[in-house]
Amino acid sequence: MITGIKGTRFRRAAAVTVTTGAVLAAGAFGAAPAGAVTTPTIAAAGGYVMNNGTAKTLYTKAADTKRSTGSTTKIMTAKVVLAQPNLNLDAKVTIQKAYSDYVVANNASQAHLIVGDKVTVRQLLYGLMLPSGCDAAYALADKFGSGTTRAARVKSFIGKMNSTARSLGMTNTKFDSFDGIGNGSNYSTPRDLTKLASSAMKSTTFKTVVKTKSYTAKTVTKTGSTRTMAAWPNTNTLLSSYSGAIGVKTGSGPEAKYCLVFAATRNGKTIIGTVLASTSINQRATDATKLLNYGFAR
Numbered sequence: 172m173i174t175g176i177k178g179t180r181f182r183r184a185a186a187v188t189v190t191t192g193a194v195l196a197a198g199a200f201g202a203a204p205a206g207a208v209t210t211p212t213i214a215a216a217g218g219y220v221m222n223n224g225t226a227k228t229l230y231t232k233a234a235d236t237k238r239s240t241g242s243t244t245k246i247m248t249a250k251v252v253l254a255q256p257n258l259n260l261d262a263k264v265t266i267q268k269a270y271s272d273y274v275v276a277n278n279a280s281q282a283h284l285i286v287g288d289k290v291t292v293r294q295l296l297y298g299l300m301l302p303s304g305c306d307a308a309y310a311l312a313d314k315f316g317s318g319t320t321r322a323a324r325v326k327s328f329i330g331k332m333n334s335t336a337r338s339l340g341m342t343n344t345k346f347d348s349f350d351g352i353g354n355g356s357n358y359s360t361p362r363d364l365t366k367l368a369s370s371a372m373k374s375t376t377f378k379t380v381v382k383t384k385s386y387t388a389k390t391v392t393k394t395g396s397t398r399t400m401a402a403w404p405n406t407n408t409l410l411s412s413y414s415g416a417i418g419v420k421t422g423s424g425p426e427a428k429y430c431l432v433f434a435a436t437r438n439g440k441t442i443i444g445t446v447l448a449s450t451s452i453n454q455r456a457t458d459a460t461k462l463l464n465y466g467f468a469r
Contacts, residue, residue: 180293208468211461214430214454219361220444220462222469223369227443229466231446237343241422242280242303243364243432244351247332249296249380250371252311254335254354260293260376264314265392269321270306277352279305282403289391293339296376297386300402300420308350325349336363339370351422361445368419368432369443379419387437408456409433413463419443421455429455435463442466 209231217238220230266284275280282304284290290298290310298307309325316324316331332346339419341363347356359367371377388400410417415435422430429452434443444462449455 172255190251208465211465213458213461215430215446215449215458216448217361218444218446218458218462219365220401220442220466221365221369222466223372223441223443226369229442229469230462233439235343235360237354237358237360239357239424239427240351240359240447241424241427241430241448242305242360243345243350243420243422243430243445244309244348244353244357245299245303245422246364246367246371246420246432247335247346248308248311248349249299249377250367251331251335252292252296252315252326253371253374253377254314258292260291260296260466262292264292264295264310266306266310267313267321270309270313273309274304275325277305279350279352280406281305282307283401284310285390285392285398287393288398290388293376294388294390296380297383297388298403300380301383301386301405303406303421304403305350305352336367339366339408341366351424351427361447363446364432364445368434368445370462372418372434372443378417381405381407381420382410382416394456407431407433408452409435412456413460416463417441423452425454431455431459433459433463435467437467 181293217233217236219234221228266288269287271284271286280303282298282302284306295307295311298304312325312328316328318324318327336344344359344363345356347354385402385404390398392398406421415437418434419432428448430447432445442463446458449458
């Protein structure tokens, strides 16, 4: 990639030298040709961007290299839930101690769900996608998997995640967890995750959830009273920093480093993409901003 960029710059420089007289006369020495856009440099190890309307590829960097995805996995968790037949978003799920124990044991990001509370599927989706709650992910996998034991239901749900990935043509993806806390075989690529996000964004519920900056759930306690939860802020800072941002999901972890699946719409044009293994929370947002700007300029 770097060699190609340098080569392009060299050729542009040569072209400018040949036409120096004309360019000087125009008072624009050193300017890039009209319509040319410089390919951005990002810190992330992998990246991919496409025009969501045309599916045209606009940028690639190790776009098909398999990497740990962190909580960007939860895009698939949400997609599988939303694809359930006769889904009732207002159906209530009782929070189990197992979900709470799981996030504590793994020191995982959580929605701080209270054991015994009844939480709707819709609220769980917000708890999944905004604060990246692994407890919400567990609750959804337990609810929508099949089997007589919790372990069987979770295994069934992850199976649905993988079958959905195959149906979407995500050929370099495998899930072995419902939340991104993998067991050694949870990976995807920038291209595959962008493909997944593009598909997920066709759901109006998914779109509404992932563009929400903050959400406050009112759950039902064991005694039947209403509990107002602390607000869940969205971990995707682009929603506040980038004009037109509409999603999608952050991810991080020791192996995944800092990931972001992002999307924005301007003047009726939607650009969607992914950066994997960036160097910090701020840098993944900077990388995504560069790629969005590049996508809109193309």
